[in-house]
Structures are given as C-alpha cells and as structure tokens.
Amino acid sequence: MDNKLERPLQFRWQDAENVMNVLRAGNSCALLGMDGVGKSRFMQHLVMPAVLEHYLGEKSKHMHCLLLSAHELTSISALACYRRMALLLNEVMRRYGLPPAEENPLLLTNEDIASTLLLQRVEQLMQQDEQLTLVYFFDELDSVYTQVEPQFLRFLQALRYRAQGRVCYVLASNNPPKLLGETRTRKQMSDAFSELVNGRVLGVRPLEREDAYLLIERGLPAALHEGFPLSLVTLQRLLFEVTGGHHGLLRTTLLLLEQGQVALQERESITTLSEKLLRNGTINSKCEQLWESLSEPEQQCLKQLQKGQLVKATVSQQLTNRQVNDIFAWLQLKGVLVESSRSKTYRCFSPLLATYISHQFSAASPGLQIDFTRYRCWIDGVLQTDYLRPHELRLLRYLADHAGEVCSRRDTTRAVYNEAYSSATDDARLDALVERTRRHMGDDPRAPRFLITVRGAGHQLNEYLSRDPQTE
CATH class of the missing domain: 3.40.50.300 (P-loop containing nucleotide triphosphate hydrolases)
Incomplete structure (x- = not known):
C-alpha cells in the first residue's frame, strides 16, 4: 500500500x-x-x-x-x-x-x-x-x-x-x-x-467548509486566480454555497472554470450561478447521477421541494407518517436535507441540486407547461427528456396562443411555415409535424392527451397551463 x-x-x-x-x-x-x-x-x-x-x-x-x-x-x-x-x-x-x-x-x-x-x-x-x-x-x-x-x-x-x-x-x-x-x-x-x-x-455527508475550501484552493490553478473577477475567499464561499460542499459537483465546477466553460461575474449570486452551471451538460449529468443514486421513496419526497425548501406535511399522501419519517431520516443522514433550527422545514443542501430538481419536476397543477426559450416541455410537472425542434415550437406556440380552440389547417400552416395552405402538399406535412411534436413533447402519439387532431377541422391544444414551471 x-x-x-x-x-x-x-x-x-x-x-x-x-x-x-x-x-x-x-x-x-x-x-x-x-x-x-x-x-x-x-x-x-x-x-x-x-x-x-x-x-x-x-x-x-x-x-x-x-x-x-x-x-x-x-x-x-x-x-x-x-x-x-x-x-x-x-x-x-x-x-x-x-x-x-x-x-x-x-x-x-x-x-x-x-x-x-x-x-x-x-x-x-x-x-x-x-x-x-x-x-x-x-x-x-x-x-x-x-x-x-x-x-x-x-x-x-x-x-x-x-x-x-x-x-x-x-x-x-x-x-x-x-x-x-x-x-x-x-x-x-x-x-x-x-x-x-x-x-x-x-x-457520509458533503464536505464541511474547511475541507471544501482546501479542495477549491488546491483544485484551482494559481494562474487562473488573477483572471477571476472574484478573490479566492469569495470564490471559495460562492462555490461552497452553490454546491453545498458536494465533492463531485465541486470538482466538476472547478474543472469547468479551468477550461473556461463557465465565466463568473463580479457580483455573482447563488441563483444566477446555479442556472448558469445547469446550462452545462457536464454539470447536468453530475446532478442526474446524484439524483438517480437516491432511492425512489427519497425522490418522491424531494419532488415536493419548493424553492429549495420542504415541509413534511406537503409530502405525497401515498406514504404513511412512518414512511415519511424514515425517508426524511435517511435524507438527513446523507446530508441531502438539512433541518431548519427554528422551524419544521427542511432545505436542500445544495441550491444547485435544488434548481436541477425544480427544472426536472414541478409541483404545479397537472397539465402541459412549455418553456419557449429553452425548447422544453413539462407534463404534470415532469420535465420531458427531448428538446423541441423549431417548427415544433412554432406549432405549439400558435396552438398555445389559441389553447382550447380548434385551429384550422389553413391558419396553422400559415403560422408555422409562413406559407399559403395547399391541401395537396400541406396535409401530409402538417400531420408529420404533429406526430413528431407529440413524440418530442412526451404526448402519446397513439392516444394523445394534449395535441389533438380534430378530424375535418384542424388541431387543438388541451390542458395547457400557459406558463413554464420556472416562472412560478
């Protein structure tokens, strides 16, 4: 040895x-x-x-x-x-x-x-x-x-x-x-x-402040210190707070900083840094691995997080009080949840992970939510894995503007393709687009729930909640 x-x-x-x-x-x-x-x-x-x-x-x-x-x-x-x-x-x-x-x-x-x-x-x-x-x-x-x-x-x-x-x-x-x-x-x-x-x-919980600060100091090349708009102490505090001291998230963030894939601002907030890091595929993968390592009951509890906070009373009624208490005990033992000292609330140890969870799951009402800037859909609060394509997004934007209404093929073709409608060519093109859109948005093509074809009339978007989960 x-x-x-x-x-x-x-x-x-x-x-x-x-x-x-x-x-x-x-x-x-x-x-x-x-x-x-x-x-x-x-x-x-x-x-x-x-x-x-x-x-x-x-x-x-x-x-x-x-x-x-x-x-x-x-x-x-x-x-x-x-x-x-x-x-x-x-x-x-x-x-x-x-x-x-x-x-x-x-x-x-x-x-x-x-x-x-x-x-x-x-x-x-x-x-x-x-x-x-x-x-x-x-x-x-x-x-x-x-x-x-x-x-x-x-x-x-x-x-x-x-x-x-x-x-x-x-x-x-x-x-x-x-x-x-x-x-x-x-x-x-x-x-x-x-x-x-x-x-x-x-x-085995995330690193304490002293160990995390040492990891940051050792992991960040000295040559990069001069190029940062933040002092080393400020950088240590910021990275420790956003990752919660999670070893893997810290090391990955340091690597991205070294490679120039993430740029820090002089007055960077925890919220903006969390969003910025999650736009990076490597960080997203790390958060996904962390999430998948949790048991299904633990995930079920954490899906109820609201702004990084969790109250036992909000956890799904499908679990008994004993089950909820056991799951909270495991999450606290691992350091995933930290109990507030003055109330019966719990917070996620890492704002970065909490933001990831909020991106993936929303406690909003059942239905369809669309983020038109990120090309993503949520169904019943669950982020769908596929990204929407430009024409698919145009289709959904037009139907969302007329949610609940039956939109004719003529009007939909003009909105999506900016062309005059011709049944000889556009019916098949529009049907193929609708089929692809259903697949990428997570709607069942065989029994669609949201994007409906009304035979002889057009298309209709149902259960649209008119906002994406991140604006709540």
Whole structure:
C-alpha cells in the first residue's frame, strides 16, 4: 500500500472519528451517502496506515484494513466477493510469514470452495496474532445488495463469529438494502444487513467548509486566480454555497472554470450561478447521477421541494407518517436535507441540486407547461427528456396562443411555415409535424392527451397551463 497521504490527516475528521470509534470497539458499521459525495475517497483515506495510527494509536499495529470495491469484481456475485476477499489476504499472510496458497483464489469457480478457502485463511492469520483484527472496507455495495442473495451477508457474520469478533466490516453504499431491490428479498437482505452492522449506520455527508475550501484552493490553478473577477475567499464561499460542499459537483465546477466553460461575474449570486452551471451538460449529468443514486421513496419526497425548501406535511399522501419519517431520516443522514433550527422545514443542501430538481419536476397543477426559450416541455410537472425542434415550437406556440380552440389547417400552416395552405402538399406535412411534436413533447402519439387532431377541422391544444414551471 502506498503510504503517501493525498489528504490532510484531519480530512473529514468527524466522520473518520465516528468510524474509528466503531472499529476501536471491535464492531462493524455501514456508511451511506449520495453518489459523488466522496465515499470512495473517504475510505481510501481511512485505510492509510498514517491515518489509522493517528486515530487508533498502538491498536493500529495489529489492524489490517482491506479495501474491496464492487466495481473491481468480474461479476456481482457471492463467489466473486469471496475470491476477492481471499486474494486480499495474500499480503497479510506474507507479513506473517505464511506460505501463499498454491491455487489462485480468482480461478475458483465453486462458491463453497471459495468461501471455505477464505475461512481457512482467516483462521490461519488469527492463530498467528492473538491481537490481529481484519477490517474489510466494502465500497459501492448497492449492486451487491440488489443482485446477491442475503446469504452473503449472513456468511460475513458467520466469518466474524468464527474469528471471535476480530473480523470487522465497513459497508459503503448510496442506500441501505431496505430501500433497494425486489420486495421478495428486500426484507431478508435488510434483516441480514441490520444484524451485521447492529444499527451502526453512519452518514457520509458533503464536505464541511474547511475541507471544501482546501479542495477549491488546491483544485484551482494559481494562474487562473488573477483572471477571476472574484478573490479566492469569495470564490471559495460562492462555490461552497452553490454546491453545498458536494465533492463531485465541486470538482466538476472547478474543472469547468479551468477550461473556461463557465465565466463568473463580479457580483455573482447563488441563483444566477446555479442556472448558469445547469446550462452545462457536464454539470447536468453530475446532478442526474446524484439524483438517480437516491432511492425512489427519497425522490418522491424531494419532488415536493419548493424553492429549495420542504415541509413534511406537503409530502405525497401515498406514504404513511412512518414512511415519511424514515425517508426524511435517511435524507438527513446523507446530508441531502438539512433541518431548519427554528422551524419544521427542511432545505436542500445544495441550491444547485435544488434548481436541477425544480427544472426536472414541478409541483404545479397537472397539465402541459412549455418553456419557449429553452425548447422544453413539462407534463404534470415532469420535465420531458427531448428538446423541441423549431417548427415544433412554432406549432405549439400558435396552438398555445389559441389553447382550447380548434385551429384550422389553413391558419396553422400559415403560422408555422409562413406559407399559403395547399391541401395537396400541406396535409401530409402538417400531420408529420404533429406526430413528431407529440413524440418530442412526451404526448402519446397513439392516444394523445394534449395535441389533438380534430378530424375535418384542424388541431387543438388541451390542458395547457400557459406558463413554464420556472416562472412560478
């Protein structure tokens, strides 16, 4: 292992202290955090010998930390996990002078043989050092929770029992098993998870101000400082506030600044900067990844955000009070929602993410909303994925100006193409345009709800709300 520290010893010190307290007591825990928040980097930091010594002192000399990411597995299966866990013990066995096994664990094809080999290696090591503790750091476990049988977590618990509690686990994921997977296996996996970590579930939240400021200072080339209309301190404050300290959003924003894809103004506000960043496809993709990492119940709650604020009472009535309380607890644990100290309201940790959500979903009345400047449509508050083409936008603009009315083909052709109507050529052209428009606006071409063809008369736009969600 490379002993060179990439981050200060005090990096995420409170989170690190919480994990080390669990390990110091010989226990296991789970780490939950949204996508891109920095769970992987945090775990890489925790397994560094200098960090272990800093927090655990003499105890660290008998503790071996083994990092395993689900992304490194050739397949998502219990067999692949057992093979990798056994392979990671090779270096530890060499340190204790134990001969390496003749067979490469990665070549094993039988799950029982692989788990037995792992168990034998652990027992060998425990016999060599009565103070030894092995800690497996599992990263990116969401796919394991959904694709591997609950028996895998039960085996980890059995391995811990066989080692008399001297095998511990730190399990990192975006979500707990309770919020993932099929209904049939969800409870079984959730029960096995709860037994393994025994309620010790810790949140990996966005960076605190000190860590975020350091990341910004290190990530921004010194040569660019002179070209900014803002001082470094002002820049740090602005980027920290707009991203909420989210590691991935911060790094991406810094990269865009370095490449000149985003220009800052002297008096940049959080609102204008959020809108400006979201016009960039890379930032949009990062926000989308973050959003998709949240469970469906969490997304259902966050869709009710109004100007970045959320009140429990506004959450969909489809959920029970207990479900709402559980979901809010998960969102707070991850740092997605921050509770107001003086009221029962919650705010999204990042104005950038809140703006992204408002672009995607609106709590407005059911119906059709169109942003004619951005070429986008919302249906029942949900932003549709496709962009409208110029002629499609002209068609919708004309029909929107006469919402609810049946517009003749003659008048519609003149409005869209600025040409006189000819049934011989324009009927087919207009029908094709209507068909494409329905597809791009998200209206079902087979059973249209909004863009209606009135046989022998023309076309009609229904349920148009006359404004886009961003003006509310």
